[in-house]
Amino acid sequence: MTTAVSAPLPQRICCIGAGYVGGPTMAVIADRCPAITVTVVDLNAARIAAWNDPDLSRLPVYEPGLDQVVGRCRGRNLFFSTAVEEAIAAADMVFLSVNTPTKTRGLGAGQASDLKWVEASARTVAKAAQGHTIVVEKSTLPVRTAEAVKAILGAGVAGKSFSVLSNPEFLAEGTAIGDLEHPDRVLIGGDDPAAIDVLAAVYAHWVSPERILRTNLWSSELSKLTANAFLAQRISSINGIAAFCEATGADVREVARAIGADSRIGPKFLQAGPGFGGSCFQKDILNLVYLCRHYGLEEVAAYWEQVVRLNTWQQHRIARLVVTRLFGTVTGKRLAILGFAFKADTNDTRESPAIRIARDLLEEGAQLMIVDPKVSERQIGLDLGQPAGEGEGSWRLVASVEAAALGADALLLLTEWEQFAALDWMAIAAVMRQPAWLFDARGRADEAAARAAGLNVWRIGQG
Ligand code: UDX
Ligand code: ADP
Numbered sequence: 353m354t355t356a357v358s359a360p361l362p363q364r365i366c367c368i369g370a371g372y373v374g375g376p377t378m379a380v381i382a383d384r385c386p387a388i389t390v391t392v393v394d395l396n397a398a399r400i401a402a403w404n405d406p407d408l409s410r411l412p413v414y415e416p417g418l419d420q421v422v423g424r425c426r427g428r429n430l431f432f433s434t435a436v437e438e439a440i441a442a443a444d445m446v447f448l449s450v451n452t453p454t455k456t457r458g459l460g461a462g463q464a465s466d467l468k469w470v471e472a473s474a475r476t477v478a479k480a481a482q483g484h485t486i487v488v489e490k491s492t493l494p495v496r497t498a499e500a501v502k503a504i505l506g507a508g509v510a511g512k513s514f515s516v517l518s519n520p521e522f523l524a525e526g527t528a529i530g531d532l533e534h535p536d537r538v539l540i541g542g543d544d545p546a547a548i549d550v551l552a553a554v555y556a557h558w559v560s561p562e563r564i565l566r567t568n569l570w571s572s573e574l575s576k577l578t579a580n581a582f583l584a585q586r587i588s589s590i591n592g593i594a595a596f597c598e599a600t601g602a603d604v605r606e607v608a609r610a611i612g613a614d615s616r617i618g619p620k621f622l623q624a625g626p627g628f629g630g631s632c633f634q635k636d637i638l639n640l641v642y643l644c645r646h647y648g649l650e651e652v653a654a655y656w657e658q659v660v661r662l663n664t665w666q667q668h669r670i671a672r673l674v675v676t677r678l679f680g681t682v683t684g685k686r687l688a689i690l691g692f693a694f695k696a697d698t699n700d701t702r703e704s705p706a707i708r709i710a711r712d713l714l715e716e717g718a719q720l721m722i723v724d725p726k727v728s729e730r731q732i733g734l735d736l737g738q739p740a741g742e743g744e745g746s747w748r749l750v751a752s753v754e755a756a757a758l759g760a761d762a763l764l765l766l767t768e769w770e771q772f773a774a775l776d777w778m779a780i781a782a783v784m785r786q787p788a789w790l791f792d793a794r795g796r797a798d799e800a801a802a803r804a805a806g807l808n809v810w811r812i813g814q815g
Contacts, residue, residue, distance in 0.1 A: 359549030362388060362486070366443035368473045370394035370403055370432060372528075372631070372700060373490060373521050374449030375413050379421045380532040382430035384558045391431045391439040403432035414699040414726050417529035437480035445550065446481070447519075448473050448501070449490040454635050463642035465494050465635065474504040481512055486547045489518045492576050492632060494639050498541075498569045515547035518569050520576035525630065526697030538564045541572020577636050581656055584633035586621045588662040594624035594813030595669065604813025605795060624813040626705035626766055626793040627666040629694030634660055634703050667705045670764075670793050671712035677789060677810065678761055683717030684744050686785075688756035691767020691794075692724040692732055699726035705793075706766045707735045710747065714738075720747040721756035725769060754780060762789035768796045781805035 367378045370392045382390040394400050402412040404426075408419035422430065433439055440446055450469040455461050470491060477487055487505060489498060498516050505514040518541035523531040538555045542548045552564050567575065594604040604624045612619030628634070637660050644653035675682050694704035701707065710720055714736065722732060729749045733739045740748050750756045753772070757763060757780045765772055773796050781788060781802075790802045792811045802809050 359546070359553040361385070361553050362443075362445040362550055364388070364443045365390045365445045365447065365554075366439040367392045367447040367449050367490070368394075368436065368440075368476070369447075369449035369451070369469075369491070370396070370399050370412070371449065371451060372413050372525060373523070374447065375403060375411075376415055376418055376421075376523065376528040377449065377490065377521055377532060378447070379418060379425060379430060380529065381554060382425040382428075383421050384533075385554060386429055388554070389429050389431070390425075391433055391443070393433050393436045393439045395434065395436065397434050400432050400434050414697075415525065415528045416697055421529060436476060440477055440480040440485075441482050443481075443485065444483075445486045445488060445554075446477050447488045447490045448477075449521075451631075452491045452493060452635070453631075454638055460642050463638040465492075465639045467493070467497065467500070470497065471500065471504065474501045477514075478505050478507065478512075481514070483511075484513045484515075486515045486517060486550060488551060489516070489573070490521055492520060492580070492636055493518070493573055494643060495570055495573045495577070497573060515542065515544040516569070517542040517544075517547055517551055518572035519551060520572060522576070522579065525700055526695055533558065535559060535563065539567065539572050539575055540564065541567045541569045541575075543569060577640050580632050580636040581640055581659070583621055584628055584637055584663070585656075585659045587623075587625070587628045587633075588659045588666075590622050590624045590813075591627060591666045592662055595666070597813045597815050599815065601815035603815065607813075624795060625768075626670050626709060626812075627663040629702065629704040629706075630700070631702040634663065664708070667708040668712060670705075670791070671709045671716075673810065674713065674762060674764065674789075674791055675716055677791075677808070681716070682713060682761075684719065685762075686719045686721055686758075686760040687713060688753065688760045688763040689720050689722040689747075690753060690756070690763055690765045690772050691769055692722055692727045692735075693767050693769075696768045696770065699728070699731075701727055701731055701735050704735070704767075709764070709766060709793075710736055714745045714747065717744040719744065721758075721760060722747055722749050723751070723753055723756045724749070724767065725771065754783065758783045760784050760788070762791060764791045765794050765797055768794040772796060774798065777801045777805035777807065781807050 365388055367374045374392055378390050378392045399412050408423050450473050452465045455464045455466040502516050538559050540548050540551055555564055597604040608622040611617050612622050637656050641653045641657045692706045789808045795812045799809050
């Protein structure tokens with residue numbers, strides 16, 4: 353259902369959580385709604401300091417175009433602060449945009465989402481809010497989380513009241529600003545029509561009314577999990593077919609083009625690769641699996657679980673085939689890893705396929721020379737569970753593909769950064785140890801040029 357909007361606007365918005373979702377989303381709201389004061393708060397003082405850094409190239413989240421949006425609004429009607437309670441008290445609308453990773457211990461470990469940060473922030477809202485406050489769930493949450501949020505808020509002191517809405521964010525990293533400025537749809541779930549109108553009025557500044565969808569709370573929460581599950585399922589489907597193409601002599605790009613021309617299937621999200629990464633897909637599917645099991649739907653749970661299994665298999669498969677083609681051993685060999693972020697145009701490495709592939713190769717004793725234009729050495733060390741070093745089973749971050757290729761037996765293209773699409777293959781091949789390989793897990797390199805330079809080439813999904 354869609355409706356035209358003419359509700360009052362909130363005057364002050366507070367967003368709890370200055371991460372990949374909260375930061376860009378609030379920056380765009382502030383940019384599009386100059387009359388609303390938006391304050392993004394976080395307990396992490398270093399993160400807030402980075403959001404306030406006068407040098408816009410040092411914001412904690414790398415997103416193309418984000419620096420310009422922040423540059424236009426920061427200090428005008430966009431503020432970043434650690435004064436969480438103060439900002440909540442002043443706000444008439446509070447977004448919960450905190451992290452909800454998969455639980456690592458206890459009931460549901462490995463599958464259920466850990467809601468401790470959601471619960472903690474809801475308690476802070478219950479304590480600090482004044483008068484009537486609209487509380488908006490922005491983080492991706494398991495179905496019926498709003499019930500818990502409502503229960504926590506309901507236990508507050510007399511004189512305070514709350515409306516809880518679900519407004520899941522569909523932005524993808526790397527294209528966040530475009531996704532926020534031109535969303536396919538904005539979804540608002542809730543049971544208080546007046547509160548829904550207020551939030552819809554915010555988006556109506558730049559989103560046309562027919563794209564603002566209203567549902568009940570549970571449909572909204574479940575739509576987000578379902579959208580991510582469907583998207584991830586497409587990637588596992590095409591990756592499974594890629595492996596089959598390699599075995600049979602078909603080419604997955606030709607297959608993708610052929611099936612994508614069917615308007616019922618469509619051409620997007622059919623790029624075979626090293627498996628999906630990012631903070632959402634795996635977490636949300638595992639959460640869906642956990643919830644289906646909870647409701648006794650074993651077959652449904654097993655169906656979705658397979659999407660994640662295939663993704664993990666794909667990552668191990670790539671590491672394995674590298675070892676196999678390098679005569680069964682990579683011990684002491686130098687391997688260049690092109691890209692560590694989970695996709696291009698982001699500094700985020702959460703669940704990046706590069707992590708599992710690199711860990712497998714380190715386990716085999718390889719020396720990895722990693723190149724990534726945005727990921728820090730510190731982050732790679734955290735992800736690989738060991739600091740940079742030398743010798744067997746070690747890794748180093750280097751500044752250029754040429755430096756990574758020096759003396760290497762193979763290059764692995766793992767992230768589709770634009771700069772990896774047009775490399776000088778003659779110059780690169782010249783500094784590698786022969787026979788040398790290019791393993792193109794993204795299918796993005798200029799294969800003909802690499803072959804002309806004398807490299808052996810393996811390309812995802814090419815038989
Ligand atoms: C995803 C959803 O797209 C977004 O709507 C949701 O809000 C959050 O989760 P994100 O994880 O940021 O966004 O990036 P996305 O572009 O969806 O890519 C996810 C992973 O799938 C990446 O590792 C990407 O490389 C991979 N991918 C994507 C493919 O391997 N092939 C494709 O065709 C598309
Ligand atoms: P996402 O990708 O969903 O934005 P991030 O991990 O990037 O997730 O960001 C979530 C942010 O929420 C983190 O910076 C974290 O410090 C912050 N956060 C978590 N719990 C609270 C809380 N109770 N109060 C304030 N900030 C919080």
